[in-house]
Each structure stands twice: as structure tokens, then as C-alpha cells.
Amino acid sequence: MMTNWIGIFGVMGTILTDNGGEFSSDEMREVASILNVKVYTTAGESPFQNGLCERVHAITDTMLMKLEADYRQVNNQSLLCWANMARNSLQMWNGFSSHQLVFGLNPNLPNILKDTLPALEGRTSSEEFAKHLNILHDSRKAYIQSESDERIRRALRSKIRATVLMVFYKRD
Template sequence: MDLHEIDHNFYYLHVIDLFSRLSAAAIIRRKDSKVIVDKFMQIWVGVYGAPEVGVYTDNGGEFNSQIFRDMAENLNMSVKTTAGYSPWSNGVVERHNITLTETINKMRESSNLSWETSVSWAVHAKNSLLNVYGYSPYQIVLKEPKHAIVYS
């Protein structure tokens, strides 16, 4: 899980299942623990349930707050953090942030889509891509492919 800045004081929360590489993301307008918890509950826990293994985050204050820790305790979920100033320790999320940000920016350049719509479509496209074994994150998690959105 990571919070990625896409514009000045404008972020998206990006959650990735490390096994399937299934992603979920949402626009965050404030780097605030309560907002992060609400969005995490909305885009991940409300859809897929609480992660059984827990979450791995950077060492940002929004993830080390009491509100975030209370949520994790209530969901019976562990929280592990990277060492400070070492984004490479959360390499999977950091690499996927680059891909997602590039896709979002391309969508916004070529159309008049909102940030929210661009993020949703970019996540859907990423979750539809086949991995090296021939399966998409959607196929691994949902046991069937989801149809890709054709965007032109």
C-alpha cells in the first residue's frame, strides 16, 4: 500500500495484492490518516475483505497513525512498514505506481476525463493485463477474465 503524489498536494492511494498483483486505487485530496483509512475500507476491505496476511506500507505518518493502527487491530490485520527513506523496499508498489501514473497521465492528455475516472480506468486496464504465466490479476482473484474497456 502506498500514497503516490500525482499533482501538487494531490495523491492516489494504491493498494496491491503481492501474490496476484491485483490493484485498487482512489484519489486522495488530503494526506490525512482518517481519509486514508476511509478509502482503504472503501476500495479494498469493502470489496475483497481484510488482507489475511496484513499490509506493507512505507513509513509515512499517515500509515503509522493511531487511527490506522486501530483500523488494523479491528480487522485483525498486521501492519509492516519499510525502513525510512527506502522506497526500494516496497519495490512492487513503487514500480506499479510508475505504470499507473503514466497510464493516468496519458488518459488525461488525450481526453477530458476526471482524475477519478482516469484512475479507475487505469486500474482496470492494469488488472486486465496478462502476467508472464498468461493470467491477469482479475483471472487469478475472480477465477475469470473481466472484459477490458476499449478506450479511444
């Protein structure tokens, strides 16, 4: 949290977590107290409240598995960074990407719509740079494939909980 969020974006106002032990610990309460961060948790024994988070996690896991199969020599941290960049810049919420909602604009990533020569040639003398560009493009492909993954679709259909909540109140 310190290096990958606060070190880059600054201190957040609130954190919403599930009731996992890593979040409901004395250390987390102390950190939140020192940083003046409010910590909210979803109800215990109710994973359906974390559905959106779990769905995003499943899509990212699927992307990561596809990237790991193609790039065995690349460390998982680099693959995860590119998978998150692809997901955050492609996934839309009411017409806006996650990246756009946080930063106010979409990232400027290399693509055929904006690139001109020499960028369109797609050649470089640096193997490391070429590897990152290939991972970037493949992670975007993996996101599109994962987004329509039939396994995830089946899983979402099988665990539907339909509840009816009725609230009665008395008017004067």
C-alpha cells in the same frame, strides 16, 4: 480503504506498506486492531524495497497522464478506475494477470476476439456509455505504451543498487 477495498472485497488478512505517515499513524494501528489485520512495513530509508510498487505506480501515472490529455471533461476518479482495470487485466505475473490472481478469472471486457454483432458495430445512443467504452479501450492502449516507456526504462537503469550479502554459519 473501507469503501474501495473492504466494502467490495471484505477484510484483508495483512497489509504491506512503506513507512509513510498515512500508514504509520495511530489511526491505521487502531483500524488494523479493530479489523484484526496484520500490518507489515518495509524498512525505513530503503525505497528500493518498494521497487515493484513504485514501478506499478509509475506505469499507472503515465497511463493517467495520457488519459487526462485525451479526456479533459472526465473526472480523474473514472480515468483512474479504467487505468487500474487495464493494468490489472493486462499485466502478467508468471502467466496470470493481477485480476486473475485475486478473483480466479480474467474480467470479461469488450474486445474484438469475443464480441459478435451488434457489439462489433461500436455504436451506441448513450454518450456516457460510449465515453466509458472509449476510455476502456484507450486505457488498454495507454498501458501497452506505458509498459514500454523509455522514460521509465531509463529511470530503472539509473538507480540500480548492487549489494552482495554473504552469510557465514558454523556447522557441527
